[in-house]
Amino acid sequence: MSALLDIKDLHVHFPVKKGILQRPKSYVKALNGVSLQVEKGETLGIVGESGCGKSTLARSIVGLQQPTSGDILLNGKNYSGAGAKELYQMRRNVQMIFQDPYTSLNPRMKAGESIAAPLKAYKKTERMQTRVKELLELVGLNPDQHFDKYPHEFSGGQRQRIGIARALALEPELIICDEPVSALDVSVQAQVVNLLQDLQKLLGLTYIFIAHDLSVISHMADQIAVMYLGKVMEKLDHHAFQNQVSHPYTQSLLSAVPFPDPVMERTRERIVLSGELPSPANPPSGCVFHTRCPRSTDRCRQETPALIKNETTGNEIACFHPVENEEYQAVDRERVLTF
Ligand SMILES: Nc1ncnc2c1ncn2[C@@H]1O[C@H](COP(=O)(O)OP(=O)(O)O)[C@@H](O)[C@H]1O
Ligand SMILES: [Mg+2]
Structure with missing residues (x-):
């Protein structure tokens, strides 16, 4: 069986510009030869200290960051270097949940509007109101009570639920969760993690779950990739992780x-x-x-x-x-x- 996502020798180098001419003098090698596979329905955990390239990897997968070199295949289709139309179709299938739901939600948009935004972008406006209400319910929010509220009227955990509903709107196969609970109180973290796990079972989702420490990852992930300075140091099975790390x-x-x-x-x-x-x-x-x-x-x-x-x-x-x-x-x- 081929993997849902196959990343081959991915490099992302950012030029460090210096001098009046702004010529790149050196490069920050945010990703320096990363190869990873994710099987359908699984959770790949990615862990590593701040600055090791986790968010750059996430952004490359969802098409927000152009790789310097390497390939990203989704369902066997290579979309590194793909045209705008192909990227548009791909993005629908790969969604992202960000660390800070406060900055990732538009403060002037009501919850219902934020969740509807991707539906509008993909012209899926038929039954839109009903669909948004379904999504609110799916993430444990009250559709009637919460539809018309602004981000500041929600708690951190509720805002992250809105971020999750928005990511689910287009029924993606793969969701990249970039430190989705790091900004939340410990008591709320577990609720959001449980919600993500329930949704995975219900909808057959595949996750890439990023964190800077192992406590949540060891609970969530089937496979774990450990990153350090733009490289994967080790990739291990969840069970191996319980009793052997090398x-x-x-x-x-x-x-x-x-x-x-x-x-x-x-x-x-x-x-x-x-x-x-x-x-x-x-x-x-x-x-x-x-x-x-x-x-x-x-x-x-x-x-x-x-x-x-x-x-x-x-x-x-x-x-x-x-x-x-x-x-x-x-x-x-x-x-x-x-x-
Ligand atoms: N747009 C960018 N321009 C220049 N350097 C960047 C950019 N984005 C990230 N970096 C650098 O790349 C490295 C990896 O960053 P990042 O992927 O955000 O790491 P992490 O998410 O693991 O904390 C860091 O040194 C960061 O400063
Ligand atoms: Mg990051």
């Missing part, structure tokens, strides 16, 4: 997830990375993670590891010195034992 960077991210139990939380081991996050305008040589990796060697400074599938675990990993399963479990056991 990239030292994934391990450090995992160790930063707080335990819900306060006793466990106090006694757990945390892997603290040394040094600052390098700039994507001047990424380190070899493995981009080597400057902060506790396992790095001379080889990592000189050679770039490719993302390769480990046949035993099924994970894809770009690392010369992956963490062995036993080592990982030892850390995990220790955590449990100290508890």
